[in-house]
Amino acid sequence: EVQLVESGGGLVQPGGSLRLSCAASGFTFSSYSMNWVRQAPGKGLEWVSYISSSSGIIHYADSVKGRFTISRDNAKNSLYLQMNSLRDEDTAVYYCARVIVGATTYGYFDYWGQGTLVTVSS
Amino acid sequence: EIVMTQSPATLSVSPGERATLSCRASQSVSSNLAWYQQKPGQAPRLLIYGASTRATGIPARFSGSGSGTEFTLTISSLQSEDFAVYYCQQYNNWPPAWTFGQGTKVEIK
Numbered sequence: 001e002v003q004l005v006e007s008g009g010g011l012v013q014p015g016g017s018l019r020l021s022c023a024a025s026g027f028t029f030s031s032y033s034m035n036w037v038r039q040a041p042g043k044g045l046e047w048v049s050y051i052s053s054s055s056g057i058i059h060y061a062d063s064v065k066g067r068f069t070i071s072r073d074n075a076k077n078s079l080y081l082q083m084n085s086l087r088d089e090d091t092a093v094y095y096c097a098r099v100i101v102g103a104t105t106y107g108y109f110d111y112w113g114q115g116t117l118v119t120v121s122s
Numbered sequence: 123e124i125v126m127t128q129s130p131a132t133l134s135v136s137p138g139e140r141a142t143l144s145c146r147a148s149q150s151v152s153s154n155l156a157w158y159q160q161k162p163g164q165a166p167r168l169l170i171y172g173a174s175t176r177a178t179g180i181p182a183r184f185s186g187s188g189s190g191t192e193f194t195l196t197i198s199s200l201q202s203e204d205f206a207v208y209y210c211q212q213y214n215n216w217p218p219a220w221t222f223g224q225g226t227k228v229e230i231k
Contacts, residue, residue, distance in 0.1 A: 045209055047220040059218050095165055106218035108156040112165035
């Protein structure tokens with residue numbers, strides 16, 4: 001059974017940093033691209049960042065570019081999101097999601113973790 | 123950026139009735155569209171990809187159609203467990219910048 005379990009969320013002051021983790025199990029993690037997606041309280045879904053299976057291709061949403069860094073450790077079956085210079089508007093539940101990459105597209109998200117809440121507030 | 127617009131924002135339906143949800147893209151996304159269901163306090167769940175292919179384990183009462191800029195998710199006979207928020211998502215961009223619609227809430231009438 002595919003499982004994705006996020007951790008590392010919490011309360012942080014504006015300008016602070018936080019590192020999220022996503023532990024994967026039930027599939028060959030090193031064969032899949034992964035994403036982070038967030039959802040502000042009561043709002044819709046917003047894609048945050050993408051990393052390919054070998055970490056060779058990385059993309060960020062404009063809203064987090066230069067502040068967030070995605071990485072992965074295939075030996076540990078883990079995905080990470082280092083978040084720096086946090087702002088109030090980064091407050092959200094952060095989900096990791098597995099990507100099914102297509103022949104000509106970056107693909108859709110077939111499995112999601114349960115999410116971890118990040119609250120940025122003074 | 124491709125903007126996805128869903129309508130209506132809220133759909134009130136009685137159990138057993140048919141629900142039709144719409145999603146429009148600001149430019150063509152071919153058939154590179156997915157639908158997700160999200161219940162309160164839960165993660166989104168993939169329902170449909172490729173505009174019309176049901177994901178593993180998704181009941182046949184869920185169906186998707188459309189291509190280009192206009193898409194539809196139909197739930198043929200609403201069950202109690204189907205009351206939720208539904209999001210469409212395009213994955214046609216290069217470089218990737220997945221965008222979601224704002225969601226349609228399906229509530230009990």
